[in-house]
Structure formats: C-alpha cells, structure tokens
Amino acid sequence: MKILFIGDVVGMRSCEALKKALRGAKQKLGAEIVIVNGENSAEGNGINPASADAIFEAGADVITTGNHCFRQKTMEAEWERSSTIIRPANYGDDVIGKGVCVLDRGAYSIAVINLMGTTFMQPLENPFHCVDRILESCDARIKIVDFHAEATSEKRAMGYYLAGRVSAVLGTHTHVQTADEQIIEGTGYITDAGMTGPKESILGVEKDIIIDRFLTYYPKRHRFAEGETEMNGVLLDIDTKTGRCTSIERYRQLIV
Numbered sequence: 527m528k529i530l531f532i533g534d535v536v537g538m539r540s541c542e543a544l545k546k547a548l549r550g551a552k553q554k555l556g557a558e559i560v561i562v563n564g565e566n567s568a569e570g571n572g573i574n575p576a577s578a579d580a581i582f583e584a585g586a587d588v589i590t591t592g593n594h595c596f597r598q599k600t601m602e603a604e605w606e607r608s609s610t611i612i613r614p615a616n617y618g619d620d621v622i623g624k625g626v627c628v629l630d631r632g633a634y635s636i637a638v639i640n641l642m643g644t645t646f647m648q649p650l651e652n653p654f655h656c657v658d659r660i661l662e663s664c665d666a667r668i669k670i671v672d673f674h675a676e677a678t679s680e681k682r683a684m685g686y687y688l689a690g691r692v693s694a695v696l697g698t699h700t701h702v703q704t705a706d707e708q709i710i711e712g713t714g715y716i717t718d719a720g721m722t723g724p725k726e727s728i729l730g731v732e733k734d735i736i737i738d739r740f741l742t743y744y745p746k747r748h749r750f751a752e753g754e755t756e757m758n759g760v761l762l763d764i765d766t767k768t769g770r771c772t773s774i775e776r777y778r779q780l781i782v
C-alpha cells in the first residue's frame with residue numbers, strides 16, 4: 527500500500543498550488559493515503575480553518591503539524607472537533623487536540639503519530655518516552671511517525687530508536703529535503719521530507735528579509751515568498767500484512 531507524505535506547506539499560495547497538483551500526483555504514484563504537514567499553511571504562519579480546509583480539499587487524508595500548531599486562535603474549535611488534524615503528541619493530554627490519528631481501512635488500520643523534537647525547540651515531554659507510551663497501546667498494523675524536529679541527530683536517533691517498531695519515521699520542520707532516505711529494519715526513514723513552498727525563498731520566506739536579518743540582526747516581519755512552488759515529500763510502499771516499509775522514495779514536483 528502506497529502512502530504519499532508531503533512536507534510543511536508554507537502559506538495559502540502553497541495550499542492553492544497543492545490543490546492544483548496533489549490529486550494528480552496521488553493518482554500518478556498510486557498512493558492510497560496522503561499525509562500532509564500543515565504547520566505553516568496559514569498566512570502569518572501556523573494553521574487555520576481555511577488552510578486546513580484547502581489541504582483536505584487538495585486530497586489529504588490526515589494533516590500533521592509542529593511547533594507552530596497553536597499560532598492561530600481560530601483553530602481552537604477544529605482542534606476540539608477534528609480527528610484527522612493532529613498536533614505533536616508530546617504536548618500532553620492537558621492541551622487541546624490529539625497527537626495520534628487512526629484511519630480504519632477494514633482489513634488493517636493506519637496510525638499517524640505526530641511528535642516534536644526537544645533539542646533547540648520547546649521543552650515538551652521527551653518524545654522518545656512519549657512514543658514508547660503511545661506504541662504500548664497502539665494496535666494499528668501500519669504506523670507512520672511525523673517527527674517534527676530541528677536537530678538532525680535527534681531525528682536520526684528517533685529513526686534508529688523506532689526501527690522495526692513502526693512503518694516509517696519521517697522528519698519535518700527544517701523545510702529542506704535530505705537525501706538520506708533508507709529502510710532500517712523495515713522502517714522507512716528520512717531526516718527531512720522537505721517543504722511545499724516557494725522555490726526561490728529561504729525555507730519559504732522572502733530571501734531578502736532573511737539575508738537582511740543575518741546582516742543586521744534586526745528582526746523583521748516574515749513574508750512568504752512568491753513564484754514557483756516546489757512540492758516535496760516521500761512515497762512509501764508498506765506491506766499491509768506486516769506493516770513493514772518495502773520502499774521509500776523522495777518526491778519533488780514543481781508547480782508553476
């Protein structure tokens with residue numbers, strides 16, 4: 527069974543680009559399930575009901591997020607209501623929203639688990655301890671982890687830690703696709719799936735704003751760049767009888 531995972535969608539322009547391209551890609555690649563990280567999909571960052579709707583309209587089955595998940599207050603009702611938009615599980619049970627989504631496909635089910643790193647990020651619950659607890663009570667045969675983290679070492683550690691225990695560990699947050707996709711003991715792994723955002727940009731933001739910041743250290747309001755959109759992600763092939771990943775391929779498409 528093929529699963530297409532798409533990395534951090536940056537801004538409404540990228541949501542619109544996703545609407546143009548995702549269904550075609552899903553069909554061409556033969557993907558049954560599409561998971562999209564939407565943590566930067568709203569204008570001004572975060573996710574809001576309009577950007578979440580756009581991502582679902584584009585063809586996503588599940589939306590994962592990350593450190594910007596709670597930026598937009600207008601999302602509160604969605605966090606309460608939706609079971610297919612998730613936030614990092616290690617925010618804990620006292621916080622609005624859920625960290626795991628289970629899709630029931632009859633013969634098997636697919637759990638999507640969202641976790642956030644704690645190295646150079648907010649001091650949430652230790653994600654390694656958190657995922658151990660989740661896996662104790664998760665009986666879905668297929669388990670896909672979106673590990674939203676800054677440090678390459680923390681992501682690779684999670685890949686090896688969960689090797690043989692989940693179907694895939696897919697890194698997000700750093701917005702630049704890495705070339706280390708591999709299968710470790712039946713677990714598909716990549717350090718970062720890359721973003722869906724403007725090609726000519728610095729992680730989605732107008733490049734001059736970021737260059738200026740490095741020159742002056744003076745904080746300036748971020749503005750998402752325009753122009754051609756790059757859709758980045760990975761295509762997984764999972765054996766539905768065992769939950770093991772049999773193939774992981776990087777995916778990149780330019781949307782004009």
Ligand SMILES: [Fe+2]
Nearest residue numbers: 534565566699
């Ligand atoms: Fe992001």
Ligand SMILES: [Fe+2]
Nearest residue numbers: 592593594699
């Ligand atoms: Fe992030």
